[in-house]
Amino acid sequence: MGLALLVIIWLITFFSTYFFVAQTWWLPHGAAKAAEFIDHQFALTYVLMGIVFVAAQGALGWLAWKYRDDGSSRKVEYSHGNTKLELIWTTLTAVLFVGLNLMGSHVWASERFEPAAAGSVPVEVTGMQFAWYFRYPGPDGKYGRTEAKLMDPSAGNDAAIGLDTTDPAAKDDVVTGTMYPPVKREVDITLRAVDVIHSFFVPSFRFKQDAVPGLAIHMHFTPTEIGEYEIPCAELCGLGHYKMHGMLHVVSQEDFDKWLAAREAEKQ
Template identity: 75%
Template sequence: MGLALLALIWLITFVSTYFFVAKTWWFPVGASASAAWIDHQFAVTFILMGIVFVAAQGALGLFVWQYRDRGATQPVHYSHGNAKLEIIWTVLTAVLFIGLNLMGSRVWATERFDPPEVGAVPVEATGLQFAWYFRYPGPDGKYGRTKAELEDASAGGESAVGLDPSDAASKDDIVSGTMYIPVNREVDLALRAQDVIHSLFIPSMRFKQDAVPGLIIHMHFKPIQTGDYEIACAELCGLGHYKMHGMLKVVSQEEFDKWLASKEAEKQ
C-alpha cells in the first residue's frame, strides 16, 4: 500500500509538472509592451512554486512509503515538534511569498497608477448584452454625449451606445464593432458598461479589466506587434456570455489613419 501511494503521488506530481514545463497549453504569444514583464513574473513564480510543489509531494510520497508500518518493532520517534525548524520554515516562506509579491508590483504600478503616455490613442469600449462597441472621438478629440434612454442594442453602432446626435461633439464620433489601433502607440482606453458587468479580456495583450455600469474606468496598454487578436468577455453577463467576443486589429499608423478617415467619410 505504501508503494502504491508513493507511485501514485509521484506520478501525479510528474505528469502535472510535465505539461507545465512542456508548455503544451500556454499563454498566447504576448503582443503588448507589458506582456514580457508579466510572463517573466509568471515564470519566476512558477519556478519557485514548482520547486515547493515537487519537494512537498515528493516528501509526502517518500515518507508514507519509508515509514510504513512494518510491525511493532519499528521504532517511532516520539516528538512534539521542533520550534527552531518551525521558525526557520515560517521566515523562509514569509520572505519567499512577500518577496515575490514586491517583485511583481512594479508592472502593476506602471500600468495602473501612471497616466497614459502623451499622444495615446483615445478609445472608449462599451460592453452590453452581448457585444462590445468601440468609440473614437474623431478630429475634435472629444467624446460626444451618450444617454441611456437612447440606447438600442438591436440597431447596433451609434444607437447601441446611445450616442446623442444633438451634441456637437458627437458629430464626428466613430463607433465600430471591431477595435482598430495603431501599433507601438499607447491606447488610452475608457471602459463603460450599459447593463451588467462585463470584462474586456484580450489574452495576447495580457489585458483584462471589468467594465462596470455606473463607472468609467481608464486603462492603458501598448500593442507592439500588428495582427488580429481575439477579445472575449471574462465576467459572467447573462445567457449570451459565451458568445460575447470581438476582434482587435493592430495595424500600422497609416492603415489606422486610412481606416479612421474612411469611417469619417462614411458618416458624412
C-alpha cells in the same frame, strides 16, 4: 499501500509538472508591451512554486513509503515538534511569498497607477449584452454625449451606445464593432458598461479589466505586433456570455489613419 501511495503521488506530480515544463498549453503569444514583464514574473513564480510543489509532493510520497508500518519493531520517534525548525520554515515562506509579491508590484504600478502617456490613441469601450462597441472621438478629441434613453442595441453602433447626435462633439465620433488600434502606440481606453458587468480580456495583451455600469474606468496598453486578436468577455454577463466576443485588429499607423479617415467620411 505505502508503495502504492508513493507511486500514485509521484506519478501525479510528474505528469502535472511535465505539462507545465513542456509548455504544452501555455500563455498565448504576448503581443503587447506589458506581456514581457508579466510573463517574466509568471515564469519566476512558476519556477519557485514548481520547486515547492515537487519537493512537497515528493516528500509526502517518500515519507509515506519510508515510514510505513512494516511490522518491524522499529521505534517511532516520540516528538512534539521542533520550534527552531518551525521558525526557520515560517521565515523562509514569508520571505519567499512577500518577496515574490513585491517583485511584481512595479509592473502593476506602471499598468494601473499612471495615466496613459500624452499622444496615446483614445478609444472608449462599451460592453453590453452581448457585444463590445468601440468609439473614437474623432478630430475634436472629445467624446460626444450619450443618453440612456437613446440606446437601441438592435440598431447597432451609434444607436447602441445611445450617442446623442444633436451634440456637436458627437458629430465626428466613430463607433465600430471591431477595435482598430495602431501598432506600438499607447491606447488610452475608457471602459464602460450599460447593463451588467463585462470584462475586457485580451489574452495576447495580458490585459483584463472589468467594465462596470456606473463607472468609466481608464486603462492603457500598447500593442506591439500587427495582427488580429480576440476579446472574449471574462465576466459572467448573462446567457450569451460565451458568445460575447470582440475582435481587435492591430494595424500599422498608416492603415489606422486610412481606416479612421474612411469611417469619418462615411459619417458625413
